[in-house]
Amino acid sequence: MxxxxxxxxxxxxxxxxxxxxxRFRIRNLEFFKAVGFPNKKLEDWKFSDFKxxxxxxxxxxxxxxxxxxxxxxxxxxxxxxxxxLLVNGNLHSSNFDHEEKNKIKINPYDKSIDYEISKNxxxxxxxxxxxxxxxxxxxxxxxxxKVLVIYNLFTKDIKNRILxxxxxxxxxxxxELHIIDYNIDxxxxxxxxxxxxxxxxxxxxxxxxxFIQSNKSDGFFHKFLKNKLSLNSDYSNLIxxxxxxxxxxxxxxxxxxxxxxxNILSALFLSKNExxxxxxxxxxxxxxxKSNQKVKNVLSSSSKGxxxxxxxxxxIAQKTxxxxxxxxxxxxxxxxxxxxPELEIYAxxxxxxxxxxxxxxxQDSLHYLMTRGLSRKDSTKLLIKGxxxxxxxFIKSPSIKKFVESKLEQxxxxx
Amino acid sequence: xxxxxxxxxxxxxxxxxxGLNLTxxxxxxxxxxxxxxxxxxxxxxxxxxxxxxxxxxxxNFKGEDLKKIPVDERARKGIFLAFQYPLEIPGVNTNIFxxxxxxxxxxxxxxxxxxxLAFLKLVREKTSELGIDEKxxxxxxxxxxxxxxxxxxxxxxxxxxxxIFSILDETDSGLDIDSLKIVAKGVNSSRDSKKSxxxxxxxxxxxxxxxPDFVHVLSDGKxxxxxxxxxxxxxxxxxxxxxx
Numbered sequence: 137m138x139x140x141x142x143x144x145x146x147x148x149x150x151x152x153x154x155x156x157x158x159r160f161r162i163r164n165l166e167f168f169k170a171v172g173f174p175n176k177k178l179e180d181w182k183f184s185d186f187k188x189x190x191x192x193x194x195x196x197x198x199x200x201x202x203x204x205x206x207x208x209x210x211x212x213x214x215x216x217x218x219x220x221l222l223v224n225g226n227l228h229s230s231n232f233d234h235e236e237k238n239k240i241k242i243n244p245y246d247k248s249i250d251y252e253i254s255k256n257x258x259x260x261x262x263x264x265x266x267x268x269x270x271x272x273x274x275x276x277x278x279x280x281x282k283v284l285v286i287y288n289l290f291t292k293d294i295k296n297r298i299l300x301x302x303x304x305x306x307x308x309x310x311x312e313l314h315i316i317d318y319n320i321d322x323x324x325x326x327x328x329x330x331x332x333x334x335x336x337x338x339x340x341x342x343x344x345x346x347f348i349q350s351n352k353s354d355g356f357f358h359k360f361l362k363n364k365l366s367l368n369s370d371y372s373n374l375i376x377x378x379x380x381x382x383x384x385x386x387x388x389x390x391x392x393x394x395x396x397x398x399n400i401l402s403a404l405f406l407s408k409n410e411x412x413x414x415x416x417x418x419x420x421x422x423x424x425x426k427s428n429q430k431v432k433n434v435l436s437s438s439s440k441g442x443x444x445x446x447x448x449x450x451x452i453a454q455k456t457x458x459x460x461x462x463x464x465x466x467x468x469x470x471x472x473x474x475x476x477p478e479l480e481i482y483a484x485x486x487x488x489x490x491x492x493x494x495x496x497x498x499q500d501s502l503h504y505l506m507t508r509g510l511s512r513k514d515s516t517k518l519l520i521k522g523x524x525x526x527x528x529x530f531i532k533s534p535s536i537k538k539f540v541e542s543k544l545e546q547x548x549x550x551x
Numbered sequence: 552x553x554x555x556x557x558x559x560x561x562x563x564x565x566x567x568x569x570g571l572n573l574t575x576x577x578x579x580x581x582x583x584x585x586x587x588x589x590x591x592x593x594x595x596x597x598x599x600x601x602x603x604x605x606x607x608x609x610x611n612f613k614g615e616d617l618k619k620i621p622v623d624e625r626a627r628k629g630i631f632l633a634f635q636y637p638l639e640i641p642g643v644n645t646n647i648f649x650x651x652x653x654x655x656x657x658x659x660x661x662x663x664x665x666x667x668l669a670f671l672k673l674v675r676e677k678t679s680e681l682g683i684d685e686k687x688x689x690x691x692x693x694x695x696x697x698x699x700x701x702x703x704x705x706x707x708x709x710x711x712x713x714x715i716f717s718i719l720d721e722t723d724s725g726l727d728i729d730s731l732k733i734v735a736k737g738v739n740s741s742r743d744s745k746k747s748x749x750x751x752x753x754x755x756x757x758x759x760x761x762x763p764d765f766v767h768v769l770s771d772g773k774x775x776x777x778x779x780x781x782x783x784x785x786x787x788x789x790x791x792x793x794x795x
Contacts, residue, residue: 500638503602505648507626508712509623509653510623525643
């Protein structure tokens with residue numbers, strides 16, 4: 137790709153920033169310019185050579201601002217919900233009619249994010265240029281009555297753009313929030329969405345997050361999630377992001393106080409040449425915390441799935457219970473699954489385990505189902521759904537579960 | 552119903568069935584007995600359409616060459632195999648699987664597909680007829696089922712799918728007397744002038760409850776003796792050695 141240059145004066149155009157923030161942005165931009173898009177020589181990108189992917193898919197790219205005008209949006213009718221509408225990453229509107237409105241604060245991107253220096257060039261690019269996104273805060277003790285759907289709408293204005301957005305979610309003490317991140321891509325173009333998200337869970341709080349999209353997308357998505365879990369907080373992230381051309385979710389969870397629980401589960405059905413990576417780093421920094429990661433991929437055609445999962449246990453994090461498992465079901469000889477589990481443990485009284493397996497459809501199971509009159513196609517579909525089922529079972533709300541199942545069905549049928 | 556002439560089947564160049572002949576007419580129940588390794592399960596697998604064997608000879612089902620018909624289509628034509636070792640299918644709900652299965656068979660027969668309510672009514676009817684706990688069907692297909700539960704589930708599937716030709720591959724093995732009675736009840740209550748059965752068993756015990764029209768002895772890939780119910784009793788006393 138020839139045409140991609142970022143001029144430093146782009147940062148000058150960002151309004152209302154302190155000298156310190158400006159310096160931080162320039163430093164990040166310089167780092168990005170020196171390294172460029174991450175390639176496979178970087179250990180964290182060894183299975184997803186983003187530079188190569190960009191070179192192959194884009195002739196030009198730019199970081200100019202995009203319009204966030206829309207005529208209308210079709211809201212989900214499957215279940216009652218609150219919503220936030222993001223258009224090309226910009227906070228467009230929100231609706232919390234089901235809730236006590238003074239308990240919820242929603243604002244455009246919050247500049248007070250605690251920035252951390254990152255070695256991830258895409259995070260640096262985001263730190264340098266991000267101006268949009270949202271900041272959400274749930275008051276102490278408030279439990280939302282209905283799920284919050286975050287509509288992430290992409291319009292036709294974003295052809296060949298890189299959108300850098302920053303989001304922040306803060307769930308205060310004893311509060312509870314259930315989110316569905318719902319992508320709708322109306323663009324039909326190639327673009328890059330580069331998101332940095334910061335999640336802060338205070339004492340006894342709970343956040344359930346689910347990621348899914350309405351339709352297939354030619355977008356290239358990268359999201360870095362930085363989560364901090366305090367005493368007795370409970371975080372779960374369910375990933376059903378099938379249908380994206382490229383997606384890398386880089387999730388870092390710091391379990392900074394005792395008795396935190398962290399669940400990261402994914403059920404993906406990838407087809408054609410889709411490429412998805414889930415990379416995790418779960419830092420057990422305090423005793424008695426529990427983490428559970430389960431990544432399930434069904435891969436057809438020439439799709440590629442990647443899981444890089446690391447569990448770090450600090451010396452003081454005794455009685456840690458950490459588990460990770462990745463399983464892949466390969467439907468085609470050209471499909472590929474790469475897994476790199478890592479454990480780094482400095483405490484001596486812990487329970488940590490990991491497992492990884494990949495294989496094809498079991499022919500005996502297929503035969504069994506077919507002897508009951510199901511066609512080969514239907515039997516295969518049933519086995520695929522069965523394979524992904526234990527992640528779906530994690531959804532407790534029947535209406536949301538039904539919604540996810542129907543989306544998954546659609547994804548399998550479209551392949 | 553079924554006509555087998557000079558059936559030969561081999562796997563990895565190992566010949567298992569070596570010229571088997573068998574004719575089963577509508578309404579008949581045939582039992583096949585025989586020592587381990589004689590080819591009983593291979594016969595069941597070949598009839599169900601398992602695609603791992605090299606096959607020659609004639610295999611006609613209601614006038615059609617069965618060899619040309621794939622597994623799922625055989626099921627839709629009314630052939631059912633109760634497996635010796637039913638497979639565990641994690642994540643697949645038994646009810647949903649059975650409903651999909653039944654409807655694909657009904658569709659092939661030109662019958663109306665059943666909605667959930669009508670299906671559950673049918674399930675309730677069949678489970679209570681056999682004395683099987685209905686809850687079994689809300690579990691994942693055969694997952695964590697005991698050996699007996701798996702076998703009973705096969706018979707329940709047979710009752711719900713209502714085939715015209717059922718093959719029971721050692722369904723009685725490993726069953727206690729109560730479960731054995733359930734299996735026998737499943738078969739006996741299905742018997743009529745149109746439906747046929749091929750029951751593969753090691754023990755005469757099952758044949759105390761299911762009365763066969765014919766008993767065949769399969770040995771080294773061929774049927775070496777055919778008789779009626781008394782043949783099974785005789786085998787129970789003398790074993791297979793005397794026949795060879």
